[in-house]
Amino acid sequence: MSSFAWAVSLRKGQNIVGTDAAHPSTIYPWQRVAEQSGCELRLVRGDGNGYVDPAEVADRIDDQTAVVSISHVEYRTGQTYDLVSLARRAHSHGAILAVDATQSAGQVPLDVRESQVDVLVSSAYKWLCGPFGVAVMYVAPRWQEQLKPGIVGWRSHANMWEFRADRLEYPKTARRFEASTMAYGCALGLAKAVDLLAHIGAPRILAHNQALADLLGRELLARGAVLVSPQHQAERSSIISVRFPGKQADEIARRLNAADVVVSHRVGAIRISPHLYNNESDVWKAVETLDAILA
Numbered sequence: 001m002s003s004f005a006w007a008v009s010l011r012k013g014q015n016i017v018g019t020d021a022a023h024p025s026t027i028y029p030w031q032r033v034a035e036q037s038g039c040e041l042r043l044v045r046g047d048g049n050g051y052v053d054p055a056e057v058a059d060r061i062d063d064q065t066a067v068v069s070i071s072h073v074e075y076r077t078g079q080t081y082d083l084v085s086l087a088r089r090a091h092s093h094g095a096i097l098a099v100d101a102t103q104s105a106g107q108v109p110l111d112v113r114e115s116q117v118d119v120l121v122s123s124a125y126k127w128l129c130g131p132f133g134v135a136v137m138y139v140a141p142r143w144q145e146q147l148k149p150g151i152v153g154w155r156s157h158a159n160m161w162e163f164r165a166d167r168l169e170y171p172k173t174a175r176r177f178e179a180s181t182m183a184y185g186c187a188l189g190l191a192k193a194v195d196l197l198a199h200i201g202a203p204r205i206l207a208h209n210q211a212l213a214d215l216l217g218r219e220l221l222a223r224g225a226v227l228v229s230p231q232h233q234a235e236r237s238s239i240i241s242v243r244f245p246g247k248q249a250d251e252i253a254r255r256l257n258a259a260d261v262v263v264s265h266r267v268g269a270i271r272i273s274p275h276l277y278n279n280e281s282d283v284w285k286a287v288e289t290l291d292a293i294l295a
């Protein structure tokens with residue numbers, strides 16, 4: 001994302017639209033370029049639970065907007081944005097839509113062509129089930145020859161085996177964003193993980209994960225949890241984030257993890273992310289462990 005942020009030539013008077021509920025990695029690159037260029041960073045504020053009204057995001061986009069940088073699925077709540085309408089809105093003002101898919105790729109079906117996103121990046125180590133140290137990037141064909149990467153290295157040159165330090169000609173494709181010698185082992189690991197996910201298929205993964213999330217959500221609600229994640233089908237993912245009023249979320253998360261129920265504590269809530277390697281007995285184990293903690 002950083003290499004892309006520096007590839008967009010921003011000027012004073014322009015703005016970048018994002019949300020304050022986004023993961024810092026979705027926003028920091030833009031904060032840095034905003035600081036350098038003097039353009040405005042507009043972060044739409046989430047409510048107390050971190051829910052962001054998508055209509056407000058659309059409202060903040062105007063003719064001075066150069067970039068909309070959004071996390072397709074928000075890391076705290078699992079809130080999912082409609083990329084088709086965001087892309088339409090951004091493009092109607094001549095803005096680029098940059099998507100961080102780190103919390104969506106691998107759990108939510110995602111079609112970069114249909115949604116018309118301009119640029120998409122995703123770390124590999126979450127729902128893609130890949131290793132640390134590798135990420136993927138998509139650049140829409142219409143941008144591939146226009147963007148000069150912000151981070152360059154010897155592999156940025158079209159014919160890198162020329163080893164010409166006196167000139168730099170970028171490849172005509174998104175490969176221009178591959179700057180340097182990469183972690184090839186990690187890339188191979190990611191390729192295998194993607195093969196596995198593709199073999200199972202995005203719709204099946206979604207149905208499996210959401211069935212587990214539904215069961216989990218029902219059981220947590222029955223135990224007095226307040227659901228922080230949106231429940232409307234169009235805005236939800238498989239992430240279930242909850243609070244227990246009067247109880248410390250960090251302490252509950254710590255005790256669940258100590259009992260081998262792997263959850264995260266994120267900004268006052270407990271985040272649970274069932275994926276293809278989980279089954280109903282994992283959900284029941286989580287619920288029973290929670291019962292013991294809350295007792």
Ligand SMILES: Cc1ncc(COP(=O)(O)O)c(C=O)c1O
Pocket residue numbers: 023025026071073074075100101102103123135
């Ligand atoms: C939406 C999102 N983007 C980015 C990251 C972090 O990615 P990286 O470690 O590659 O900066 C996370 C991690 O939780 C995330 O949830």
